[in-house]
Amino acid sequence: MAPVSLDTINPKVLKCEYAVRGEIVTLAQAVQEELKSKPGSRPFDEILYCNIGNPQSLGQQPITFFREVLALCDHPSILDKSETRGLFSSDAIERARQILDQIPGRATGAYSHSQGIKGLRDAIAAGIEARDGFPADPNDIFLTDGASPAVPYYLDEATGWGLEVSELKKQWADAKSKGITPRALVVINPGNPTGQVLAENNQKEIVDFCKKEGLVLLADEVYQENVYVPEKKFHSFKKVARSMGYGEKDISVVSFQSVSKGYYGECGKRGGYMEVTGFGPEIREQIYKLASVNLCSNISGQILASLVMSPPKDGDESYESYSAEKDGILSSLKRRAKTLEDAFNKLEGVTCNKAEGAMYLFPCIRLPEKAIKAAEAAKTTPDNFYCRGLLNATGIVFVPGSGFGQVLGTWHFRCTILPQEDKIPAVVSRLTEFHKSFMEEFRE
Template sequence: MRRLAADRAKRLIRSFLAAQSSLSVSSPSSFLSSPASAAMSTSSTPTVSLASINPKVLKCEYAVRGEIVTHAQRLQEDLKAKPGSHPFDEILYCNIGNPQSLGQQPITFFREVLALCEHPSILDRDETHGLFSADAIARAWEILDVIPGRATGAYSHSQGIKGLREAIAAAGIASRDGYPCNSDDIFLTDGASPAVHMMMQLLIRSEKDGILCPIPQYPLYSASIALHGGSLVPYYLDEETGWGLEISDLKKQLEDARSKGITVRALVVINPGNPTGQVLAEENQRQIIEFCKEESLVLLADEVYQENIYAGGKEFNSHKKIARSMGYGDKDISIVSFQSVSKGYYGECGKRGGYMEVTGFSADVREQIYKVASVNLCSNISGQILASLVMNPPKPGDESYDSFTAERDGILSSLARRAKALEDAFNSLEGVTCNKAEGAMYLFPRIRLPTKAIEAAKAVNSVPDAFYVRRLLETTGIVIVPGSGFGQVPGTWHIRCTILPQEDKMPAIVSRFKAFHESFMEEFRD
């Protein structure tokens, strides 16, 4: 009986396998009609494709980390795998304001305080006093005392740690401007970028909401406006007057946008300028504030380069300070000021610290801003601590003051020399003109490309300045960004280059750039 049952089972298995073979080979339609096979048939179709993702993401572009940088990273991998495979031995990233990646050293006092706050158990050790300055130890205790439970690894209040916001408000902003600052107006963020996104989320309701942005602009703004579904309303900076901001152009662009049914909600001002490097005159700032008040616009003041001033006679004034000096208070004008620890003389990009100061908004709107901040829980604690240190550095009489000022002034004076060296180099090139860098970390020279070069770019489906920049990268290893990634007057071509390569590398960079440019111009000469 057992043998018969086993034989019967074998026959059933053979019959089943034969049937499956018949279905899969001779009757594919029968196979596909079964529920199981139907599920299998769709497995090759992507769940997510470019056609099915959010179109706002497709519209978003961010040139400083775009196609040119991706290509540079591939070349870097080539050099690592096959040294000598390209006509250069290293990639020099001059595409983004990332000082420490190009050799700038962090500020000692800031890092000492951060180290002590991150590992507070060493504060009580005798050897700590031999390794760290007394004021760094004292500051670490002050900071830890305002952090609940002295827990730097815990979540904080969604606006940031109260005691750190108080230090930024009083010792930082109020001391800088000469006008009071309320710590409740401070929202600590992971750099300035999340703060910009928060304000775009708040202000943009649909594509019918517009934001006035300078052209050229830092592509964070165009990207953020695209992601949140709004409309960028451009106003053009005047290259002939050193990238000046003309109120007449602001009014023209505002009226044009309104005629198209766009409700303009805010005006972005970047001072000192990125990518243009200009520093606004106080009178120009007064005109901007009057314009925002008259037109009921929120003023979004990007002031992350406030420490980077190189031109003699120029100085930074916050827009809130100018508004207060004009007699305007919270009820008169809405201003959001952005600051970051990534720039200045400190260049702590990777620490992701920053803040926005929000003034002139009603209590119910402020609650909504806080709600958005709460969704993100809080910014990182190291960045919060560093933001408070940047706005409240050592003072005269502190043990670290002399070494701190020597480090700060050394970096800023070196940046000024590097800016001048690159400015002179660009202006010595055929068909290139470059305005003076008054502040920030960049130069934005104009390049008058030969017609043949423009035609060659079109032949490979490239924008002319991107074509130039790619050829520069492949010839020299220098990474810069085409001006088209920032916006420019139609028919003009530019490049943006940081002034951050260390001084000892500057002569080689200038030499390589000049040799490339001369060869390029000769190749495509009309």
Template sequence: MSYNKAPSITAETINQKVRIFTYEPCGEIVRHARRLEKEIYENPGSLPFQEIIYCNLGNPQALGQRPINFFREGVRGLREAVADGIAARDGFPSKPDNIFLTDGASSAINMMMQILIRSHEDGILCPLPEYPLYSASIILHGGTMVPYNLTEDSGWGLEIFEVKRCLEDARASGLTIRAMVVINPGNPTGQVLSITNQEEIVEFCRKEGLVILADEVYQENVYTENKRFNSFKKVARSLGYDHHDLSIVSFHSVSMGYYGECGRRGGYMEICGFGDDVIDEMYKLASLTICPNIAGQILISLVMDPPKLGDEAFEIFMVEKEETCSSLLKRAKALQKAFSGLEGVSCNKFEGAMYLFPRLRLPQAAIKAAQLEGVSPDVFYAHRLLGATGIAVVPGSGFHPVSGTSHIRCTILPGEETITAMVPRLQAFHEAFMDEFRG
């Protein structure tokens, strides 16, 4: 049995609630004013006036600044810096008009779910184990999460036949699949997708008419010699596909990487393959939050346009960056070695992001003890670990791995001295735990 591929993303196929509502202070008149201002900037003298006078908002400005500086998708000059950074990274052009600066990646992800999801009959493909933001935002916006499993035995790789099976089953149940979420490097699993895997995903989504929602917030956190980060946009363009062939939304954030500025709330999404009619609706939706914070906008522009060779700050920037990345890798290796040496625990090689996701094979007596307490085995283990050592990890069940398996997610972020002190405590606890429940 065959099913039609997903409809292309147009103003007619997005969530119609977004189209129906109006917000005239930033409505069509203002959008047209922005287009005219761009025309004035690019072609001086082409219009019978030399400036746009914005009388649309009650937005007091200090020091003579005009409201135009607070475009709802982000300050123009900062979007240009982000676009230049993307182009330098990928080797393909990026347009500032396709960049939305946001209060972190989370708000961008929520906006896209609000745009794509029309009802519970719309599904979004998501990886398992997953980052719970995706399932939560899909549910909150009334859609249906369609999970596909990553394969632990192949280093949390993505098998395209598994995704195809999930897509076909979902369509057979009556769902319309709008998009596929891919997290690369992975959270919580810490893998980096191979270029071959990415090419398979691009071909699959192009054929099936799916939007690729590319969570690329850990793009600076790659720690394996035989892989490097490649954006999905770069992969698609390298295959010869442009915006007419495939829709891709890439998310990035200042919270991750070697910078780790979580409290600054800076991020962006780059929209590729959406028409101007959809971009206008997204602008209207973004207008409801007035504008992303300026400090976050500035910081994400600096992340994408860091000091370059010849700049005064270049040498110290590179020293600090290398020190941070080298230390993160050292910490990851120490924790991976520790987990891999524990009885009944396996831990895939750390490749990227900030987490290890070791699997626990616990004694049956421990599993029964967890059942008596009404919790899953990984929650039981994590509680005991915290109570005995003060080490707080996240039970893997919160990320929905394959049923019947137990994991924990452990960040690599504690300092080197802290991890050195932590490892013996972890080892002693685990040995005592296994002895207690060995039976």
């Protein structure tokens, strides 16, 4: 008998599911292989992935300045070659020199300090301070391989996916009644999977709740650049707490940022950071110990995290091209979000809240009872049943809302806004045609 089997493996492994790369995506990959081996076997010729926030896999181009600096840091011997100035911008060359001077051995293949390279943390702290208007300490920065926390509560769909304090109090009371002592609250803002941007007053309510209940506020802010409506602005939770008069001794806040989202989309580089504030030295020591177990995060990701928080400035050679690339990506994302939002709201039985930010929409779909019963017969959830049908008929990959948690009796799916702009019309037309057919098939 094999030493490891489904009978002996940890049962938590068997129960673990990751919706954005779950059953629907596995099926999509199989269909993609089928299209390669048997062209014309399906009523579509390509898979349109709308399941995961992975911009460059769908054609988004990296920011030139960032990649120039990375290339020079990875191959420093070309810094002094005369032809380099014809290939790379002068500010990218200078930034690479500055960064290499801070790396042990001037080598991106070397381990760094477990918190991350000090000079890069200095740059990130300066960027945070410039963004928020409050001091930031580089010693509070821990550079990480990306940022992936989770969410423990329901949002209020009727109020544009706001985080109602009444819901937090309900979850808090429910946990306490079960003998559970909550230690932290995770808030994703702008939101995933819902795409909302929290109002500043809502954020203040959340900060007050965490202060009152003694909770650590874990602020996932990786979509901070992705805000598409003028009436909403991104405010970091640390900034909100400080503006309310709460200092480090009053509330513990851990803020997360990543190079995977925003306009940069450098998912494969696995760069990010957390800013840890409001903890005593004994807890900081434990956090550092855990960081040390993994030695350090990858150096390319560390460099990118510093560049994201300290991009070219007005007057730098790369500033105009950098600004044009950044604005082009964000304005395109805004158009794509609006187009998809409008398309969803035109579908029978589908409602979609405003696309305020992040990279996702989370439409609610009211499925016919006949479809719900067909899903039960197929031993799956109704939203998964719909998404499976959509994939098989159109090649579009959505993620069922049940993979994220949704209010009992409601059904949703998550759709990214990331397919390139020239692909969005195909998403809309294929979805619209399928939805009409689906609703007719299962109409009572």
